[in-house]
Amino acid sequence: MVVWTIANQKGGVGKTTTTVTLGALLAERGHRVLLVDIDPHASMTYYFGIDAEELEVSVYDIFIRGKDITREEILQSLCPSGMDKLDILPSSMALATLDRSLGNKNGMGLILKKALAKLTKDYDFILLDCPPVMGVLMVNALAASDRVLVPVQTEFLAIKGLERMIATMGLMKHSQQKDYSFTIVPTMYDKRTKASLEAYKELKAKYKDKVWSAVIPVDTKFRDASLAQTPPSVFAPRSRGVFAYNTLLSYLLQLSAESAHV
Numbered sequence: 001m002v003v004w005t006i007a008n009q010k011g012g013v014g015k016t017t018t019t020v021t022l023g024a025l026l027a028e029r030g031h032r033v034l035l036v037d038i039d040p041h042a043s044m045t046y047y048f049g050i051d052a053e054e055l056e057v058s059v060y061d062i063f064i065r066g067k068d069i070t071r072e073e074i075l076q077s078l079c080p081s082g083m084d085k086l087d088i089l090p091s092s093m094a095l096a097t098l099d100r101s102l103g104n105k106n107g108m109g110l111i112l113k114k115a116l117a118k119l120t121k122d123y124d125f126i127l128l129d130c131p132p133v134m135g136v137l138m139v140n141a142l143a144a145s146d147r148v149l150v151p152v153q154t155e156f157l158a159i160k161g162l163e164r165m166i167a168t169m170g171l172m173k174h175s176q177q178k179d180y181s182f183t184i185v186p187t188m189y190d191k192r193t194k195a196s197l198e199a200y201k202e203l204k205a206k207y208k209d210k211v212w213s214a215v216i217p218v219d220t221k222f223r224d225a226s227l228a229q230t231p232p233s234v235f236a237p238r239s240r241g242v243f244a245y246n247t248l249l250s251y252l253l254q255l256s257a258e259s260a261h262v
Helices: 017-027 043-047 059-068 071-076 093-102 109-119 136-144 156-176 194-210 220-227 239-262
Strands: 002-006 033-037 086-089 125-129 147-153 182-187
Touching: 002 017, 002 136, 017 033, 017 043, 017 086, 017 125, 017 182, 017 220, 017 239, 033 043, 033 109, 059 071, 059 093, 059 109, 059 147, 071 109, 071 156, 093 136, 109 136, 136 156, 136 182, 147 156, 147 239, 182 194, 182 239, 220 239
Parallel strands: 002 125, 002 147, 033 086, 033 125, 147 182
Antiparallel strands: none
């Protein structure tokens, strides 16, 4: 089982779109996929037409129950996505209270990792959609990850958010003795604008091989797919945005295969 964490300490850079699109494409390739929404805003949960406020169980229960939660209880918390081989572990607004109620307790940073380990036989890939703030939720997501995907909108302010994200991984590397494999994914690229061109150039110059060599372009089909509550690869399979994510997925699967043989 492979866990990818999609994170950036800036909102609006394409985290949920990246999570949903890669998850659907993995399922279309025959993999068993679980998408986990650990953002209290529940954007990914609502993406699939699931009302986070009406759920009796959610990812919040994993954090509250901790090591006592069973595999069966986690599976009972899942919601269907409408696609074969793709399931959703939905969010809850109650997640916003965790930093205050549980943030200082020992072992809080590993709760999600331990829970997901109970699903090893159920899924090939688990993708975690993170909130854009540093806290117990992001700490858990990073601790659970095999690779961190950092979507970065190709504009100046988003690059500043990336710097904070890199610094966060550096701090956690020391506290958890874990080196993070990460891939920067340039998103919302518009070749007609100077801002996109300059931002992409800066990304490549500063982070070199950590930056995926291609880009996710601006594509209105992403917004239309979201309104239809359907993954982009199902809504508009021939769109340029989906083509770009398919290319990204092939690259990430190659990295996973290489790391598995190291």
